[in-house]
Amino acid sequence: MLRLKLKTLQEKLYSRIFWKLITINLLVIGSVIWLTGVSVNDFACLLVNQFNMVGEARKEFFNSTMEYYLIRTSIIAVIVAAVLHYYLTRKVVAPLQKLVQSTKKLSSGQYPQLLEAASKDEIGELTKNFNQLIIRLKKMEEAKKNMINDMAHELRTPLTNLNGYLEGLSQGVLKGDESLFQSLYEESVRLTRMVNQLDQLTEWEYKHLHHFELKDKVDIKPFIEECVKLFQLDLEQRGISYIVCIEEAQVLVDRDGLKQVMNNLIQNAIQYKIGDGDICIYGREEEGMYKVTVQGEGEPIPEEKREWLFERFYRVDSARSRNTGGTGLGLSIVKKIIERHMGEVGMYSEGNTHSFWFTIPLASRKLDSSN
Ligand SMILES: Nc1ncnc2c1ncn2[C@@H]1O[C@H](COP(=O)(O)OP(=O)(O)O)[C@@H](O)[C@H]1O
Ligand SMILES: [Mg+2]
Known part of the structure; x- marks a missing residue:
């Protein structure tokens, strides 16, 4: 349930960032084109009016032609900018999408492939940190597995021995004497010491991972x-x-x-x-x-x-x-x-x-x- 929520949240976040970037860029470029167009138009009209270089009819013709070209160029510019931006922004946001997919995999308990940090910007930095997180988690899991394997291996033999002796004694198959009890006791002390030492080892391992x-x-x-x-x-x-x-x-x-x-x-x-x-x-x-x-x-x-x-x-x-x-x-x-x-x-x-x-x-x- 939580995973599903995280997934939809990540998808929403991704598309929101994408469209936000597109809108901001289009707004900026659109306003620049509009301002430039208006300025060029005003300046050209001013020149034509001031120097009275042409007749009234030609002035009208000049103004309308100027307006037509400006509007046409502006529309083309906005379309070209939109297409360009769409592709460029997608390129910028694509690593984010990969990160989103990897975090999804990680939160489902799997280890995703390491991602390639294509750029040196914040997203590249984020990708690098994410890779390090995966490596660290993998190492921790490996260490945990090895530790449990080693422990099981070390505890199995002495515990089997102890069980064997205790079973024999309880069923009357074995007759216990002082030296047998002493050695059973020593083995149990050794096992207790082992568990205490394992505790120390994990404590220092834990300190190793934290400040x-x-x-x-x-x-x-x-x-x-x-x-x-x-x-x-x-x-x-x-x-x-x-x-x-x-x-x-x-x-x-x-x-x-x-x-x-x-x-x-x-x-x-x-x-x-x-x-x-x-x-x-x-x-x-x-x-x-x-x-x-x-x-x-x-x-x-x-x-x-x-x-x-x-x-x-x-x-x-x-x-x-x-x-x-x-x-x-x-x-x-x-x-x-x-x-x-x-x-x-x-x-x-x-x-x-x-x-x-x-x-x-x-x-x-x-x-x-x-x-
Ligand atoms: N000072 C030493 N002289 C000879 N062998 C040693 C010495 N210290 C450690 N060892 C060897 O290293 C092994 C590992 O030591 P240690 O980790 O302290 O485990 P433990 O002493 O519980 O067996 C010992 O079993 C022993 O074989
Ligand atoms: Mg020792």
């Missing part, structure tokens, strides 16, 4: 030291030593986002640690941004797998990561948050020493975060 302002000016040195302190107990219990070497600077960030980034990277450095080397956290200014690196010896990461680490649900060794409660979402959240800070993320390895790094803007740098 979002980096509002917190943060002294990076005490901030990172504070983040590390949260892991102090865990580090001590595992006998892991660490070095924090942060140059002082003020950065412009979202405080909670940055905390999340640091937590995820430190968590990984601890979780995947091998050997007895230190975990090192560095921070310094580099090329107008502030760069933080979390470095430590960790599980081997084959070179061909490195480019996938920041992808959603990606794990180098899914079985091992699952056993340690991993979800494969930590680094993708890091990436999303840092992208929102107009920074970059990356990693490099020397042997099994992996360095995960990211950049964030310095407080002195003015950023346009509107896109």
Whole structure:
């Protein structure tokens, strides 16, 4: 019903604009022709009267001939102008008609073909913006589809396992012991963590699409030291030593986002640690941004797998990561948050020493975060 109304409204709008343009142009041209004609006529009569160059009868003849020609020329001019205007205005308004058809298609839930922006005027601009809107909507739908597919894939196996065990226990086919209950509980905790992380990821995705302002000016040195302190107990219990070497600077960030980034990277450095080397956290200014690196010896990461680490649900060794409660979402959240800070993320390895790094803007740098 609403769609039908929109359709008729668009059609009405199109024909109204078209005829309005024609009428305005014809009125302007008609009045110019009329004014010119009257002026030429008056001027010619004035000359003839003033200089009395011809007799009375010839003067009459001159006046009527003049009037006849003026009227005839004016009528021809108006007809030619009307035809010309009809075609030219149609040409101007044609892209509008295409836009109207495309919006109709879009509002019916289909994606129309991208339109060609033939001119550089407002209509061309409107067409370009409309194309961008289609591309953006398509991307969003694609992202949504992929997200749902990935989620279904990741949740299916553990939930099937849980169901299987619970069914066996409830039917008395399986005898439960403490270790089975413990592992079932851990799996359910992991699933809950996954859902919470998905929530975070969507939240940052949402921020990505809307206006979002980096509002917190943060002294990076005490901030990172504070983040590390949260892991102090865990580090001590595992006998892991660490070095924090942060140059002082003020950065412009979202405080909670940055905390999340640091937590995820430190968590990984601890979780995947091998050997007895230190975990090192560095921070310094580099090329107008502030760069933080979390470095430590960790599980081997084959070179061909490195480019996938920041992808959603990606794990180098899914079985091992699952056993340690991993979800494969930590680094993708890091990436999303840092992208929102107009920074970059990356990693490099020397042997099994992996360095995960990211950049964030310095407080002195003015950023346009509107896109
Ligand atoms: N510091 C690290 N050392 C070795 N491997 C790592 C490290 N950080 C991340 N990884 C690898 O990258 C994968 C993705 O990490 P992440 O997105 O945090 O997911 P999760 O830790 O939940 O599995 C991990 O499964 C692990 O294989
Ligand atoms: Mg992780």
